[in-house]
Amino acid sequence: MTNEPRIHIPRYDADQIAGLPESGYCVTFTQSEVKKLMCPRQWLYAHSHGLEFDGDARPLRFGSAFHAIMEDLHRCFSYEDITFPLEKYLEGKCLHCEGAGCDLCDNGDNMLTTTIRDWEHFVGEGKMDPKQYAEDLTTLRIVLSGYMRRWGLEPDQNYKVVGVELQLAMPVVHPVKGEQFKSTVHLVEEDGRYRFARPGEARDESVTVKTTVGMPWYFIGKMDALMQHRKNGSLMIREHKTSGSPRSYLSKMEIDPQIPSYSNLVKYNLENG
Numbered sequence: 001m002t003n004e005p006r007i008h009i010p011r012y013d014a015d016q017i018a019g020l021p022e023s024g025y026c027v028t029f030t031q032s033e034v035k036k037l038m039c040p041r042q043w044l045y046a047h048s049h050g051l052e053f054d055g056d057a058r059p060l061r062f063g064s065a066f067h068a069i070m071e072d073l074h075r076c077f078s079y080e081d082i083t084f085p086l087e088k089y090l091e092g093k094c095l096h097c098e099g100a101g102c103d104l105c106d107n108g109d110n111m112l113t114t115t116i117r118d119w120e121h122f123v124g125e126g127k128m129d130p131k132q133y134a135e136d137l138t139t140l141r142i143v144l145s146g147y148m149r150r151w152g153l154e155p156d157q158n159y160k161v162v163g164v165e166l167q168l169a170m171p172v173v174h175p176v177k178g179e180q181f182k183s184t185v186h187l188v189e190e191d192g193r194y195r196f197a198r199p200g201e202a203r204d205e206s207v208t209v210k211t212t213v214g215m216p217w218y219f220i221g222k223m224d225a226l227m228q229h230r231k232n233g234s235l236m237i238r239e240h241k242t243s244g245s246p247r248s249y250l251s252k253m254e255i256d257p258q259i260p261s262y263s264n265l266v267k268y269n270l271e272n273g
Contacts, residue, residue: 009220018269019169020218027185028169028220031258049198062136063242065119066143067224068111070240071165074225075104078161084153115140143242156227159236163226170268172217182214223262237262 009017009028020026036043045051076084076095089095092113094105101107106114116137122128155161172181186197187210194210201207225238237259243249 017167017169017220019171019265019272020220021216025212025215027183027215027217029217030219031221031261034219034257034261058132058136059242059244061119062140065111065115065140066242067240068115069140069144070147070224072111074161074164074238077155078164078225081155081160083155084148086148086153158229158231159227160230161225162228163223165222165224166226167220167222168262168265168269169218169220170265172219181217183217184211184213185215186211219261219265221258221262221265223265226266235266237266 009030016022020028033043036046072089072095073084076082079096085095089110089112092109093099094102094108094110096102096104097108099108105111109117119128119133119137123130123133173179174181186202187194188197188201188207189210197207197209202209202211223237224240227236227238228234229236239259239262241249
């Protein structure tokens, strides 16, 4: 394995991601980038210029909080496959290290405690209205209560959790010829990692740019949970979503390529070890 800086992949933190070359010599794009590709200008601003929305995205913040708590729940099932200890969880400590601190928690706290602390911090900084904080926290508790009431505290009787926040990748190949797509890209080394050069940087003498030829492209995804049938071994992908308009979300999901794309990731990695 080379000690050369690797490509920086935002929100993907695994040292090795199944499906990617060990050298790290590749270009990756994620499911969120696929959605932005439908608007080339949006993709340019977000992934080339590095511009991000800096406002208060309340729905996104709430969805991230619920998603994080679901990660705690499914990690518990994947490690122990026992009844979820809700009362113990509500005490606020990580179920794996019991507050000692580990790589699955934030200084010994579980995701619910971390969420509450972060929201309180936002209120203190003036980034979140106190009334909104109280409303969202109440809604979050109601949503969690409803989830537990609907799905229960027991592991799924038919499926066992075999992967949580599973990060996988697969090469982008021509659908007919089977040849992997490659391109020439300009990279900038920053903080020990490579990122794509922004417009104009390739000719900026003050920036060290590395031009690579024939760099292979890979699609990468992070699925919330991978489930395996306890008897026949079949696999199921589980994604957690929140929406203020469930009906419209379900209709849009019919044309959302996320789950089919993740299914291809699982299939590719199974077939290639």
